[in-house]
Amino acid sequence: MRGEVFRRILAARKKSLIAWTISLVALMGLMVAAYPAVADQDVFAEMMEEYPEFVEQIMGLAGGLSITSPEGYLNSQVFANMLPLLLIIFVIGLANKETAGEEREGTLDLLLAHPITRTRVVIEKSAAMLATALWLGIASALTLIVFGPLVDLDVGVDAYVGATLSSVMAGWVFGALALALGAATGSRAMAIGVASGAAVVLYVLWGLAPLIGALEFTNTFNPWYWVMAGNPIVNGVQEANLLLLAGVTAGLLAIAVWGLRRRDLGV
Numbered sequence: 476m477r478g479e480v481f482r483r484i485l486a487a488r489k490k491s492l493i494a495w496t497i498s499l500v501a502l503m504g505l506m507v508a509a510y511p512a513v514a515d516q517d518v519f520a521e522m523m524e525e526y527p528e529f530v531e532q533i534m535g536l537a538g539g540l541s542i543t544s545p546e547g548y549l550n551s552q553v554f555a556n557m558l559p560l561l562l563i564i565f566v567i568g569l570a571n572k573e574t575a576g577e578e579r580e581g582t583l584d585l586l587l588a589h590p591i592t593r594t595r596v597v598i599e600k601s602a603a604m605l606a607t608a609l610w611l612g613i614a615s616a617l618t619l620i621v622f623g624p625l626v627d628l629d630v631g632v633d634a635y636v637g638a639t640l641s642s643v644m645a646g647w648v649f650g651a652l653a654l655a656l657g658a659a660t661g662s663r664a665m666a667i668g669v670a671s672g673a674a675v676v677l678y679v680l681w682g683l684a685p686l687i688g689a690l691e692f693t694n695t696f697n698p699w700y701w702v703m704a705g706n707p708i709v710n711g712v713q714e715a716n717l718l719l720l721a722g723v724t725a726g727l728l729a730i731a732v733w734g735l736r737r738r739d740l741g742v
Contacts, residue, residue: 480591480599484573485606492607495565496614499558503618506552510628514543533682538706545630549619550708554638558615559645559702563674565611566604566650571666573600574657574731593735601647601654601728608646612639630708637707644720645702649674651727659734698723 485492531537535555540547616639623629653670657663681699684690694700701720705713 477595478599480596481603481606484569484600484603488569488603488607492610495611499561499611499615500618502557503553503615504622506549507619507622507626507628509552510545510548510623510626513548514627516543529682529686532685533678535703535708537685538709540706540709545623545628546634546708548628549630549638550706553615553619554642554708555703558612558639559642560674560678562608562611562642562646563649563671566608566646567653567667567670567674569604569607570600570650570653570670571657571663573603574654574735575661575663575666576657579661579663594732597654597658597728597731597735601651601724601731604650604654605643605647608643608650612643615639631711633711634708637711637713640712640717641702641707644717644724645698648698648720648724648727651724651731655727655731655734658731659738661738 528537533556534542535550536542536547540550542548542551616635619628620632620635649670652673653666656669657666660666677693677697677699680690680693681697681703684694684697684700698720701716704716707713
């Protein structure tokens, strides 16, 4: 039955997803509650102006954003770092569990003994990764949308949608990398280590690129650059950037399909 793998993953990860949802909702609630302490303190904005450009970039305050403004606060505390990084952690863990982890437990070969192609397995596992990341992103954004106006923390629905989709795509891209590595090697250490390491290294490169001219070329292939490009928290959904990230993900999924189809699974 089509979609059976997708539904099985969602059912199996239900408790974990509920726990992550509650944690993220609580975390977003704390971010809302903390905003009044920042909003009227010009000293925070003055302090940030003294920091190197690298720090401003990493904190999501490039392009003239101020940490005391709703856009600057949300970007620096949520959408330029915390939310995408948490989604990356969640999706990489899920991707590893559904490839190398499942192979290690001896359940992947049982799944493939059914009349289902390896290509469909990869596609449905990837769809489950995207669906769970979207759920967590939407839960986070809705918390901010509902409670933010209580403390004058509001940037408009378009900005929330754009920033949330960009964060979700960050998780999906690096999750797809973990899926490809797990499918191609069957190694949990390889899937988690390389995908997580790539996320961190590319994040640092994104922060350093504006300061070091020799690194600017890395923006071309750096997912973090395209996640943040166009300033979604101000300008809303960046369709071209999202399509580009979706294309990168499709390429990684093609590698995952190739890797899974070419190997004899370990038992």
